[in-house]
Amino acid sequence: MTIIRVVVNGAYGKMGRTAVQGILGDPQLELVGAVGRVRGIGLDAGEAAGCNKAGIAIEKDLEACLARVKPDVVIDFTNPAVVKDSIRTILLAGAHAVVGTTGLSGADLPLLQGWSRETGKNVLVAPNFAIGAVLMMKFAQEAARFFPAVEIIEAHNPQKADAPSGTAIKTAEAMQGARGENPVVLGEEKIPGVRGGALNGIPIHSVRLPGYVAHQQVIFGGLGQTLTLRHDSISRESFIPGIVLAVKKVGELEGVVYGFENLLDG
Numbered sequence: 001m002t003i004i005r006v007v008v009n010g011a012y013g014k015m016g017r018t019a020v021q022g023i024l025g026d027p028q029l030e031l032v033g034a035v036g037r038v039r040g041i042g043l044d045a046g047e048a049a050g051c052n053k054a055g056i057a058i059e060k061d062l063e064a065c066l067a068r069v070k071p072d073v074v075i076d077f078t079n080p081a082v083v084k085d086s087i088r089t090i091l092l093a094g095a096h097a098v099v100g101t102t103g104l105s106g107a108d109l110p111l112l113q114g115w116s117r118e119t120g121k122n123v124l125v126a127p128n129f130a131i132g133a134v135l136m137m138k139f140a141q142e143a144a145r146f147f148p149a150v151e152i153i154e155a156h157n158p159q160k161a162d163a164p165s166g167t168a169i170k171t172a173e174a175m176q177g178a179r180g181e182n183p184v185v186l187g188e189e190k191i192p193g194v195r196g197g198a199l200n201g202i203p204i205h206s207v208r209l210p211g212y213v214a215h216q217q218v219i220f221g222g223l224g225q226t227l228t229l230r231h232d233s234i235s236r237e238s239f240i241p242g243i244v245l246a247v248k249k250v251g252e253l254e255g256v257v258y259g260f261e262n263l264l265d266g
């Protein structure tokens, strides 16, 4: 069994700590570094994640950490504002990147592909690592062929840095080809924005309330009927199997892959 040496960037965040739990729980993965920004610096990454002591302190400087520990893979769960810079730093350091941070879309792929070619390292961008969410996107793509009128409602906790969610963007992108040219009729908005924002003609509504983890409904309307696809991550544990699989497979990919679903087939 080849051990995969992993660094977590954003290790004190909610998802970073979840990723640390996943790594420490898998015998093929070894946590060799943990990076944060302000909170958690100096703490043991394992203890911060609610696990046993890992002997890895959370440190501040990603570049310095990578130069020192030379990991095989870096997992990034940081912030949409810095994610592109982090990916470049990770690839230039000679590691593959598993990117769970949202804020990227299909339009960013050419830039990442250029960096990947330059360094010979792979990138997996996955807005959602939960298998149920990936299936929801797949089913939505299928349903859009028959129900071109569709809207998305996603709900997350108020600390989420961006809106809409990466999952909502990916879902709208996935349905684009299937539903053809079907612009939505938004009507007069008595309150600006009340009909949501639209991507590819699909309205997206973002709810931010305490108590939510990550939730999405895709609602299709047809003649005398509606169809609702709904996925709820009720705990961040839902993301662990996907994160672990991504770390194990990213080295076998070719260049940049957008979407966790691409790791499931075959």
Ligand SMILES: NC(=O)c1ccc[n+]([C@@H]2O[C@H](COP(=O)([O-])OP(=O)(O)OC[C@H]3O[C@@H](n4cnc5c(N)ncnc54)[C@H](OP(=O)(O)O)[C@@H]3O)[C@@H](O)[C@H]2O)c1
Residues within 6 Å of the ligand: 009, 010, 011, 012, 013, 014, 015, 016, 035, 036, 037, 038, 039, 040, 077, 078, 079, 080, 082, 099, 100, 101, 102, 103, 126, 127, 128, 129, 130, 159, 160, 161, 214, 239
């Ligand atoms: N792909 C998926 O399945 C999935 C699931 C859930 C969430 N997400 C996404 O994952 C990202 C993180 O979410 P979260 O809930 O974990 O947020 P969070 O709790 O706010 O954690 C973000 C962490 O990143 C750190 N950070 C910010 N800028 C950084 C930088 N430049 N370098 C290193 N660390 C930095 C923050 O440090 P400070 O606290 O010190 O600022 C914080 O610890 C978001 O984009 C979210 O939408 C993805």
